[in-house]
Amino acid sequence: MSHLLKTGFLLGLGAAVEGKERMDKYLDEMLVKGKITPKEFDELYHELIQKGESKEKEWNYRSKERMNNLMEDLNIFTKEEYNALEARVKDLEERLNKMESASESQDNKPGTDA
Incomplete structure (x- = not known):
């Protein structure tokens, strides 16, 4: 093509x-x-x-x-569509990492049952 x-x-x-x-x-x-x-x-x-x-x-x-x-x-798909999806994936990865970090810090606090 x-x-x-x-x-x-x-x-x-x-x-x-x-x-x-x-x-x-x-x-x-x-x-x-x-x-x-x-x-x-x-x-x-x-x-x-x-x-x-x-x-x-x-x-x-x-x-x-x-x-x-x-x-x-x-x-x-177009390059613009690819870039938009890539940006969404990066955003979701960042949000997931923040949630995991918050969860880990919560689990490591003294007095919490893990």
């Missing part, structure tokens, strides 16, 4: 790089041919970059959502 995720990530990254390179080449050609001004070039370039970043955020959100659904379907 790790290989599949890595391959998907690299595929997406490759597509993004290829798309940006094509966009740069296309805008450069339009600028050289005089179809757009340098100001229009900058505006168009920044607009396309912003749209790309927005799309990336959307894709990341959807990917995380799909991954969470897959993990839930496979009964795999």
Whole structure:
């Protein structure tokens, strides 16, 4: 499964790089041919970059959502869930140790029947 995720990530990254390179080449050609001004070039370039970043955020959100659904379907817990359980176990261990220490000190007091 790790290989599949890595391959998907690299595929997406490759597509993004290829798309940006094509966009740069296309805008450069339009600028050289005089179809757009340098100001229009900058505006168009920044607009396309912003749209790309927005799309990336959307894709990341959807990917995380799909991954969470897959993990839930496979009964795999998240790191956050693991950390929460680990914290609960530590808390319970501390409480148990305190109870055992209190019980031992009570048992060791003079005049108590052990």
